[in-house]
Amino acid sequence: MKPPIAIVGGGLAGIAAAIRLVDAGERVVLLESRKKLGGRATSFVDPRSGEMLDNCQHVLMGSCTNLLDLYDRLGVLGSVQWHPRVWWANPPYEPDVMMPGRLPAPGHFSISFLRMKFLGVADKRSIARAMWRLIRLGREGRERWRGKSFGEFLTDTKQTRAARELFWEPVITSACNVPCDRTDAFYAMYVFQQGFLQDSWSPVMGLSSVPLLSLYDPAEEILRTGGGELRTGVSALALAFDGRRVTGVVTDEGMVESSSVIAAVPPDRLAKLCSDTMRAADIRLARLEEIQFSPILGVHLFFDQPIMQTPHIVLPGRATQWLFDKGVDSQGRYHIHAVISAADEWMELDEADIVVKVMDDVQWALPNTRGLDPVAFRAVKEKRATFACTPGIDDLRPSAVRDGIRGGIDNLLLAGDWCDTGWPATMEGAVRSGYLAADGCSAFNGATKIRGLIPDVPPAGLARMLGL
Numbered sequence: 001m002k003p004p005i006a007i008v009g010g011g012l013a014g015i016a017a018a019i020r021l022v023d024a025g026e027r028v029v030l031l032e033s034r035k036k037l038g039g040r041a042t043s044f045v046d047p048r049s050g051e052m053l054d055n056c057q058h059v060l061m062g063s064c065t066n067l068l069d070l071y072d073r074l075g076v077l078g079s080v081q082w083h084p085r086v087w088w089a090n091p092p093y094e095p096d097v098m099m100p101g102r103l104p105a106p107g108h109f110s111i112s113f114l115r116m117k118f119l120g121v122a123d124k125r126s127i128a129r130a131m132w133r134l135i136r137l138g139r140e141g142r143e144r145w146r147g148k149s150f151g152e153f154l155t156d157t158k159q160t161r162a163a164r165e166l167f168w169e170p171v172i173t174s175a176c177n178v179p180c181d182r183t184d185a186f187y188a189m190y191v192f193q194q195g196f197l198q199d200s201w202s203p204v205m206g207l208s209s210v211p212l213l214s215l216y217d218p219a220e221e222i223l224r225t226g227g228g229e230l231r232t233g234v235s236a237l238a239l240a241f242d243g244r245r246v247t248g249v250v251t252d253e254g255m256v257e258s259s260s261v262i263a264a265v266p267p268d269r270l271a272k273l274c275s276d277t278m279r280a281a282d283i284r285l286a287r288l289e290e291i292q293f294s295p296i297l298g299v300h301l302f303f304d305q306p307i308m309q310t311p312h313i314v315l316p317g318r319a320t321q322w323l324f325d326k327g328v329d330s331q332g333r334y335h336i337h338a339v340i341s342a343a344d345e346w347m348e349l350d351e352a353d354i355v356v357k358v359m360d361d362v363q364w365a366l367p368n369t370r371g372l373d374p375v376a377f378r379a380v381k382e383k384r385a386t387f388a389c390t391p392g393i394d395d396l397r398p399s400a401v402r403d404g405i406r407g408g409i410d411n412l413l414l415a416g417d418w419c420d421t422g423w424p425a426t427m428e429g430a431v432r433s434g435y436l437a438a439d440g441c442s443a444f445n446g447a448t449k450i451r452g453l454i455p456d457v458p459p460a461g462l463a464r465m466l467g468l
Contacts, residue, residue, distance in 0.1 A: 009264035011039020016434025022226035063202035151181035284398035386425030
């Protein structure tokens with residue numbers, strides 16, 4: 001038999017590539033340096049309590065067609081709970097609710113948006129003006145903003161200060177993990193055009209009802225049944241290169257010969273696996289160190305009484321963007337997960353200081369918690385959580401397969417949310433990269449061509465007519 005396809009990295013991109021290749025009849029060896037799958041979208045056992053905690057809250061949307069396809073292949077779609085409503089804190093009043101209504105897209109949020117009280121009339125007018133501009137721009141107009149900041153677009157559409165701070169910043173910072181003034185306008189526009197405006201299903205939010213790590217449990221059996229192999233706790237040391245093609249992966253347990261290699265690791269890690277000869281042979285490897293990262297902070301808070309009446313809530317204008325109700329843990333404690341995206345200023349704080357700052361936001365959003373302290377807490381810093389989706393990032397994002405014009409290494413495929421997927425740094429982007437790498441790898445190996453990406457949710461009729 002020919003050597004298997006080696007996949008380096010067991011995050012979502014690596015899992016997606018492995019499952020897709022196995023389904024296509026390919027033999028795969030998936031190598032992961034840690035003892036568990038999931039990469040940054042995984043869980044860990046907290047040594048203080050013994051509870052299984054997610055690194056950070058991860059959200060999927062109805063627009064995440066490829067991630068949903070992967071969950072379907074893993075048989076875990078039943079573990080996703082769907083939330084059409086999004087609550088926005090507005091103390092001392094009840095939270096505002098944004099949800100799709102009866103009007104056709106792109107007007108499906110209009111009624112609930114007009115009822116939101118934390119924004120003034122002038123703020124809503126400015127937001128509506130920007131939304132109409134986004135609708136009429138369509139894809140071609142979005143392309144013209146590529147390389148500029150979304151902050152420039154907000155200035156161009158004369159957004160009020162409150163609209164920027166209370167509406168645009170929470171959404172874009174959460175979606176792209178950089179603030180509006182640092183986000184490439186193309187991707188921020190994509191978030192709204194594709195994720196909010198074009199139809200009423202795409203913005204529906206899905207949350208896992210089980211620890212993220214549990215979602216990947218079926219992967220090993222799927223690989224084994226398909227003639228493949230999962231090897232955890234195995235560290236890749238280098239990619240073997242004979243001057244023309246990659247022949248395998250050098251690991252701390254020996255050489256893994258392969259017909260092709262999919263490198264599904266972060267760009268800085270990939271740079272360490274490649275020799276200077278390899279990097280000179282493939283233009284995709286030339287600028288890996290130039291890709292910058294942005295941190296996320298997840299803070300698990302435990303209380304001896306319930307404090308939230310909604311499954312989640314957005315905190316407009318606060319440093320903490322979201323709170324998620326995680327239910328009651330095995331010790332009877334009420335578990336709340338706070339998320340801070342683009343958390344650069346938080347990374348040097350110690351855990352006690354972090355909890356004080358987060359509790360200030362919690363007590364602002366949920367006045368019933370004033371005077372209440374958590375009985376336990378755990379802060380999780382992801383200093384390199386995502387690539388920084390800043391203007392000009394497209395010049396650095398490589399494609400999954402070699403450059404058709406400038407050449408490269410045929411049997412080296414790249415995967416990861418940082419690759420060129422057309423999406424910002426999301427779980428959907430990671431899965432798309434894995435599927436694209438699997439497609440290119442299967443074609444190179446002469447097998448039946450994989451059908452590529454799962455189609456996007458189509459825009460509603462009126463949205464299409466208006467330009468989306």
